[in-house]
Amino acid sequence: MIGKIKHLLSKPPAEIPKIVAVKFTLAFGTLWQRLFPPAISMRKFRRRLGLSGSDQDSLDAIGLLFGSFFPSVDKGTAHDRLPPLGGAEIQEIITGADRVLDHIFEFLGSGPVELGKKINWHRDFKSGKVWPKNKVENLKLVDLSDDSDVKVPWELSRFQHLALLGRAYIFTNDEKYAAEFVDEIEDWWAENPCGVGVNWGCTMDVAIRAANWTWAYYFFRDCRSIEPEFWLKYFHSLYIHGRFIRANLELGAVRGNHYLSDIVGLVYLGIMFKKTKAGRRWLSFAAAELEREMDHQVFPDGVDHEASTSYQRLVAELFLSAVILFKENSINLSQGFLERLESMLVFTQVYTKPDGNIPLFGDADDGRLQILSEETRLNINDHRYLLAVGAVLFNRADFKRAAGRFWEEAWWLLGEEGRQKFESLPMSGEAPGSKDFNDGGFYFMHHEDYYMAVDCGPVGLRGGGGHGHNDALSFELYVGDKTLISDSGTYVYTADSEERNRFRSTFAHNVIVVDGKEMAELGTGLRLWSIADQARAKLIT
Known part of the structure; x- marks a missing residue:
């Protein structure tokens, strides 16, 4: 108990009430589950x-x-x-x-x-x-x-x-x-x-x-x-x-894709049991939490705070699926929510390489909500189907151009009416140029078939590590028709803790290693999703 109190007091003063509130909520939930x-x-x-x-x-x-x-x-x-x-x-x-x-x-x-x-x-x-x-x-x-x-x-x-x-x-x-x-x-x-x-x-x-x-x-x-x-x-x-x-619920003072998945699961079940007391409660709760989590988990520029392009896809998929279901059931979400979701897709559009693949920043476990085509299952590093969905939802011709076509995945989410709307959009809009995402800390250079992506952002999960890596100032470079310099990606979690840390280490990324040391301390043991908030890249203009 003393150790837990010391750990709590080590946190920033502004965070302590949030942590206490979460702990109380979880304890109450445990008691409630035992009773009911x-x-x-x-x-x-x-x-x-x-x-x-x-x-x-x-x-x-x-x-x-x-x-x-x-x-x-x-x-x-x-x-x-x-x-x-x-x-x-x-x-x-x-x-x-x-x-x-x-x-x-x-x-x-x-x-x-x-x-x-x-x-x-x-x-x-x-x-x-x-x-x-x-x-x-x-x-x-x-x-x-x-x-x-x-x-x-x-x-x-x-x-x-x-x-x-x-x-x-x-x-x-x-x-x-x-x-x-x-x-x-x-x-x-x-x-x-x-x-x-x-x-x-x-x-x-x-x-x-x-x-x-x-x-x-x-x-x-x-x-x-x-x-x-x-x-x-x-x-x-x-x-x-x-x-x-x-x-x-997987609550925490800082929340990520786990909690968002919980909420979207309640959206699906709330829709299925919409005209029951439980279904109405699940939907009402989920609608409020979706708004809160968009503000909490996604920076204003559309970058998910977990600092991973793979998890960016999962989080976008979760939000998009919920939005479509809410639209079909005449449930409104705020304009601010929709604008930030659109910004998430702008980020997807910009981080996509000329060959349709993504830079491998941060963790990746191929996580999906649902898999509605063999193409998206097999081509795990191609996120353009999200842009086909976004083109229809946000009337974006540039998203259509980036998507290239109306993917099967998009058809199952939006149906024939969605396909017809997609086809009615002009195949126009400018290709992504150089663009910065200052809040999330990613920077991109695009010119014809030249592409460069640079990670200059905070440690993932708002300083906790999460699915981020020791990759501050790491980059990927694409020239002609191939990636010349690639991120190392991620290939293991708990099956091999040493390999897990090797893939998220400074040494695995395209950065300078100073004195043979990690840029920030990596968590060990069961803390395999923890990174000390010690390496803070700074943009100098």
């Missing part, structure tokens, strides 16, 4: 939603409680609203979905791995470690004494592959994809009761799972082979996910 556990029975779920009669009657009643989802799948049947893809693109979807049928997955640089007939949802298939099916609060999620990576089971249980199965189903009408969807979900329920096991250990991943399960419903809802009983259990589980997220 997120998991509720099917009987109580039916009563809260006013359901009665047969499973089909209840399912019909639940459908009346929904808000509007993304326009590509919300109205009519999915088979009536297919994106205009070529034969090769459709075949790529089918090939990818068939790999899922064979339980072949690839995460975090693993390469394709076949998981066998029965998936072990608690296993890191890269290291072989299996977490026991104990209450999540009793699990040791991160163990630096071995080479395990808890993100592997978390990534698998995000269920982002369901969108691949769903798209294959609507293009082929083949029931085998629906059967795989049902089999996986039922097996996951049996192996992962609420609050038990590794897959409840990170609220962010619970929220992303809920978002992807919501997408899956819209892809498979017209499938006649799926029984009403299954869908009723499905909505029951989603409702429990919402209660779990609300009770386990």
